[in-house]
Amino acid sequence: MITLKVNGQDHQVDADPDTPLLYVLRNDLELNAAKFGCGLGQCGSCTVIVDGKAVQSCVTPLVLLAGKQVTTLEGLGTLAAPAPIQRAFIEEQAAQCGYCIAGMMMRAQALLMRNPKPTDAQIRAELEPNLCRCGTHMRILRAVHRAARLMDTADAASDRSVR
Template sequence: MTTVLKVNGVSRRVDATPETPLLYVLRDDLGLNGAKYGCGLGQCGACTVQLEKEAVFSCITPLAAVQNREVRTVEGLGTIDAMSPLQQAFVDEQAVQCGYCIAGMIMRAQALLDVNSSPDDETIRAHMMPNLCRCGTHQRILRAVRRAADSLAAGRRS
């Protein structure tokens, strides 16, 4: 079955059944490998993407739930040469260790910053709670989200 998706601002056609997880379509059909397969149960957050600005676990989001809605992946935020403020903050705060969870962490944080550009630490922690980092860089991730929020609040793009 052919489905039209809008991913990172571009309409794409894919042949997949309605129950196919969005993660599989992103990785296997569209070649967008930022979202990772972690648990397959929506419990770790490695697969997090944005669906209409909401952070969702793409491993448990069926393709049928995505049609006619905007999907945003980490590839849609910026490039290595022109990073988004959030991506730059993760680099500046050295918030990456193994890197497996980072795309999901960034997408969950971006969903927060899209609706609240000045969250306090408690809000950041609560929002980031569903995503796990097994390397333990949680404090650096918190600092990165705070740094990006400060940058956005000041109207700067770094």
């Protein structure tokens, strides 16, 4: 048995330590936002956040995750209360087929956690490992900037309520 901390909850998983995280997320935990794309860590559709860093779950074995926090798209927000990154992607209509979008959002979320006001160049560099064939790149770029503004507004509101 392996204990994984996913979206703030501990999960006991009966899997080989070399099993890729993606398989456990989808098959055992029924968290299906991360997609199987290439299985080689080359497309980014399986991207999740591990301890604040974007990682490709299709090539990340469970053995490397002991004591680490894994966050999937399902852990960011809900349908009723989407996280700023989710809301921004919806408002900018950044998804077309939707296959790559969860990975794009997770990689963008990791960037915004490190850098709350990224430039276009920084966003493009961060999202480069994730492939999208639909051509919504400009909408995705706008969505990341919108999410940054939404997060800044939320932080400012939070600061005011503490005083």
